[in-house]
Each structure stands twice: as C-alpha cells, then as structure tokens.
Amino acid sequence: MQTFISTPFPVSLILIIILVIMNYVSQIESLRQKFHEVALMITDPAVIQDQPRYVRLNREYHDLEKVLAAADEYENALKNLEEAKDIAFNEQDTELRDMAREEIDRISQIIPRLEDNIRLMLLPQDPEDAKNVIMEIRAGTGGDEAALFAGDLFRMYSKYIEMKGWSMAVSSFTEGAAGGYKEIIFNVAGQNVYGTLKYESGVHRVQRVPQTETQGRIHTSAATVAVLPEADEFDVQINEGEIRWETFRSGGAGGQNVNKVESGVRLRYLWRNPVTNQTEEILIECTETRDQPKNKERALSRLRTQIYDKEHQKYIDDIAKRRKTMVSSGDRSAKIRTYNFPQARLTDHRINYTVYNLPDFLNGNIQTLIDQLQIAENAERLKEASL
Numbered sequence: 001m002q003t004f005i006s007t008p009f010p011v012s013l014i015l016i017i018i019l020v021i022m023n024y025v026s027q028i029e030s031l032r033q034k035f036h037e038v039a040l041m042i043t044d045p046a047v048i049q050d051q052p053r054y055v056r057l058n059r060e061y062h063d064l065e066k067v068l069a070a071a072d073e074y075e076n077a078l079k080n081l082e083e084a085k086d087i088a089f090n091e092q093d094t095e096l097r098d099m100a101r102e103e104i105d106r107i108s109q110i111i112p113r114l115e116d117n118i119r120l121m122l123l124p125q126d127p128e129d130a131k132n133v134i135m136e137i138r139a140g141t142g143g144d145e146a147a148l149f150a151g152d153l154f155r156m157y158s159k160y161i162e163m164k165g166w167s168m169a170v171s172s173f174t175e176g177a178a179g180g181y182k183e184i185i186f187n188v189a190g191q192n193v194y195g196t197l198k199y200e201s202g203v204h205r206v207q208r209v210p211q212t213e214t215q216g217r218i219h220t221s222a223a224t225v226a227v228l229p230e231a232d233e234f235d236v237q238i239n240e241g242e243i244r245w246e247t248f249r250s251g252g253a254g255g256q257n258v259n260k261v262e263s264g265v266r267l268r269y270l271w272r273n274p275v276t277n278q279t280e281e282i283l284i285e286c287t288e289t290r291d292q293p294k295n296k297e298r299a300l301s302r303l304r305t306q307i308y309d310k311e312h313q314k315y316i317d318d319i320a321k322r323r324k325t326m327v328s329s330g331d332r333s334a335k336i337r338t339y340n341f342p343q344a345r346l347t348d349h350r351i352n353y354t355v356y357n358l359p360d361f362l363n364g365n366i367q368t369l370i371d372q373l374q375i376a377e378n379a380e381r382l383k384e385a386s387l
Contacts, residue, residue, distance in 0.1 A: 142221025
C-alpha cells in the first residue's frame with residue numbers, strides 16, 4: 001500500500017490568494033452593486049430619452065459585465081483549487097489523489113494570468129476604444145512610389161477589416177499619377193475598432209525597388225496613417241445653420257449619375273479653436289455615394305470627427321507624454337514601422353518587433369503584431385499602476 005506524503009501548499013499561492021482577497025473582493029463587490037444600478041438605469045424611460053447619458057451608461061454596463069465575468073472565472077478557479085486540495089490531502093484512493101495534484105498544478109498556473117487580467121480590467125480604460133474610426137492614409141516622401149505604397153497599405157487594411165467582419169466605406173480619395181493614392185479617407189465600423197486600430201497611427205516607411213527604377217536601386221518612401229475615433233453626434237456642438245454647403249458633379253468613369261447629377265457635396269465651416277482661440281475654416285468634400293443627402297450626412301460625420309479630434313489633441317498629447325513605450329500615443333509624426341521588401345522583413349520600431357513574413361502581413365494578417373502591441377501597452381500600464 002502506497003503512503004501519501006502530504007506536501008505543504010505553496011506559500012506563493014497562499015500569498016496570491018490572500019492578496020486577491022485583500023485587494024479585489026471589496027472592489028468586485030462594489031462593482032457588482034454598480035452593475036445592478038446601471039442595469040436598472042438603462043431601463044428607465046427618462047434615461048433612454050437622454051441619448052448621451054443612455055449611450056454612456058450602455059458602455060459602462062458592458063464594461064462592468066466583462067469585469068464581473070472575469071471575476072466569476074477567477075472565483076471558480078479558487079473554488080476548484082480548494083476542492084482539489086481537499087481531495088489531494090484527504091482522499092484514500094491513489095488515482096484520485098494523483099488527478100487532484102494534476103488539477104492543483106493546472107489551476108496554480110492559470111491563477112496568475114486570471115489575476116493579471118482582472119487587475120488590467122480594473123485600470124481606467126480609454127473611453128475612445130469602443131468607437132468606430134475614420135482612417136486617413138496619405139502619401140509622404142517618395143513621389144509616385146509613396147502613392148503606390150499608400151495603396152498597398154489601404155489594401156492591407158481592407159483585407160484585415162474584412163477578416164474582422166467590420167464594415168468599411170470610402171469617403172474620398174485622390175489617386176496617384178502612377179497608381180495608388182495620394183490620399184484616401186475611409187470609415188470603419190464594428191466592435192472595439194479604435195481600441196484595435198489606434199496602434200496604426202504614425203509614419204509607415206517602405207524600402208523597395210520601384211517599378212520605375214532601371215538600375216535596381218532600393219528607394220525609401222513613406223506614408224502617414226491617422227486613426228481618428230469617430231465622434232458621436234453629441235460629442236461636439238455644431239451650429240448647422242452656419243455650415244456653407246456646395247454641390248458639384250462627381251468625377252470618374254461611367255455610371256448614369258457621374259457628371260450629370262450634382263451628388264457630390266462640399267462643406268465649409270468656421271470653427272474657433274478653444275486652445276489657440278483662432279478661427280479656422282474646415283473644408284470637407286464627400287462623393288462617396290450617388291445620393292446627395294447621404295453624402296451630406298457623411299460629410300457631417302467627418303466634420304464632427306475632425307472637431308472632436310482637434311479638441312481632444314491635448315488629451316492625446318498628455319497620454320503620449322505619460323507612455324514611455326509610445327505604443328498608441330496618437331503621434332502621427334512618429335516613424336512606427338518599416339516594410340523592407342528585399343528582405344521580406346517588417347519591423348515595428350516601438351517594440352523592436354521583427355518578422356520575415358511581409359507578403360503575408362500585406363495580405364491583411366496583421367493581428368499578431370497588434371496583439372504584441374497590446375501586450376506591450378498593457379505591461380506598461382500595469383507597471384505604471386504598481387508604481
């Protein structure tokens with residue numbers, strides 16, 4: 001008959017459990033109470049009529065729901081751990097004791113991960129993450145080659161957006177002389193779009209032999225990507241009576257409406273910058289659809305987003321100063337990535353991440369890099385919170 005020699009339960013795990021009880025139980029209980037309060041408020045007719053408040057409470061409800069789901073998973077893990085310990089120390093059957101010890105090892109390994117997950121969720125979240133975005137890709141230095149590269153980036157993001165099941169609509173674009181785009185602006189809608197794509201803001205550099213190069217020399221060009229959180233209608237105040245509208249005929253090849261119906265719209269709006277106290281004219285054109293009212297609606301959306309972006313630039317700058325990693329600072333002048341075609345190499349300079357699968361990356365398979373950027377940012381946030 002084998003004898004079971006009981007070993008002390010790991011001190012480190014005991015300390016984790018004690019710390020969790022001390023640090024999280026009271027917070028989780030207060031969050032549960034808050035969750036029930038918010039759940040009641042979003043069913044109140046008075047709250048539903050107040051759209052800004054209703055949308056804000058809905059976001060808070062879903063955020064709390066995720067935190068409490070993670071807390072439930074953690075508590076279940078602790079409960080299962082206690083049950084496995086009881087079997088390992090008290091059960092007479094050797095096979096059951098062995099199974100219990102394996103369960104203790106398994107749960108002991110996942111508890112720190114669950115703990116970090118909860119700790120991260122309890123940190124203040126970026127309120128912009130859940131929003132849809134307006135993306136702007138502009139050719140930088142490099143002439144025709146920069147425009148071609150801007151086109152490559154647009155195709156890359158288009159494929160990624162399709163993989164994610166998001167929707168995309170192009171607002172405006174200017175084609176390059178040799179192909180690609182001098183500028184292209186498009187909307188992306190879906191779940192947690194800004195929280196995912198915000199890492200793409202910045203200068204993207206390409207190193208390759210252009211099609212026009214006869215001596216095989218490698219040229220360096222660049223394109224700038226801006227990812228702007230789309231403003232909700234109530235995020236900014238616009239006096240629509242002061243908007244000057246113009247209509248024009250859309251250009252392009254073919255189509256019954258092209259060059260015949262004035263479906264394109266041009267919006268001019270004078271806006272006072274609260275930081276500089278200077279008046280600026282904002283000019284927006286939209287030829288996205290053949291329906292003039294829809295183009296007006298989308299032009300208004302872009303106007304709201306531009307004003308929102310300008311008014312929140314100080315907030316973005318403050319974040320950039322606080323984050324040592326600059327992972328998602330919103331700084332559009334920072335060189336964030338190099339695409340080296342001769343070596344099939346892609347390097348993200350913010351986290352010193354290099355892979356040699358550039359063709360696959362340009363086919364829209366960019367999630368792995370976004371995951372690495374999120375991990376780096378979360379590690380920085382946890383480090384700052386501990387300090």
